[in-house]
Amino acid sequence: MDNPVATLPFPLSYKLNATEQQNSGLLDQLLGEGEISARVLLPDGKEQRIQETVFTGVWRVREYNADQQRVADEIIIGPIPESIWQTHPQPPITPEIAATTGGIDEWRLYRA
Numbered sequence: 373m374d375n376p377v378a379t380l381p382f383p384l385s386y387k388l389n390a391t392e393q394q395n396s397g398l399l400d401q402l403l404g405e406g407e408i409s410a411r412v413l414l415p416d417g418k419e420q421r422i423q424e425t426v427f428t429g430v431w432r433v434r435e436y437n438a439d440q441q442r443v444a445d446e447i448i449i450g451p452i453p454e455s456i457w458q459t460h461p462q463p464p465i466t467p468e469i470a471a472t473t474g475g476i477d478e479w480r481l482y483r484a
Contacts, residue, residue, distance in 0.1 A: 383450025393445045403432060403447070412455045418443065420455050 388396065406424030413419055414435075423432045431453050435444035 383448050383454075385449070386447045388445040388447070393442065396445065403427070403430065410456055412459050414455065420453075422453050422456065 388399075392399075404426035406426050406428070408424040410422045411419060412422065417438050419436045421434045421436065423434075424430070425432055429449055429451065431448040431450070433444075433446045433448055433453050433455070434442055435446075437443050
């Protein structure tokens with residue numbers, strides 16, 4: 373049997389429609405606010421206000437126009453919302469591993 377989770381797109385996202393945005397008070401209470409928040413100014417002049425929820429890896433991304441009117445509200449499940457990666461690119465992480473010449477014997481000596 374195939375694993376249905378393996379076929380899900382990642383990150384997962386759900387865009388709230390206009391009615392859901394107007395009645396989002398209960399959703400706000402359920403998701404709460406986590407420790408991480410960010411503001412991202414998009415090239416088109418809109419601003420994203422990003423807030424981690426109390427659930428690790430679940431983000432609330434609200435988008436506002438120049439008049440500070442909310443134009444989009446989205447829930448994203450993933451490591452970090454894409455707009456943060458795009459505006460704050462990071463170099464790849466390459467761990468520095470010391471070269472070893474003794475193979476497994478050196479490892480055993482190290483562990484002793």
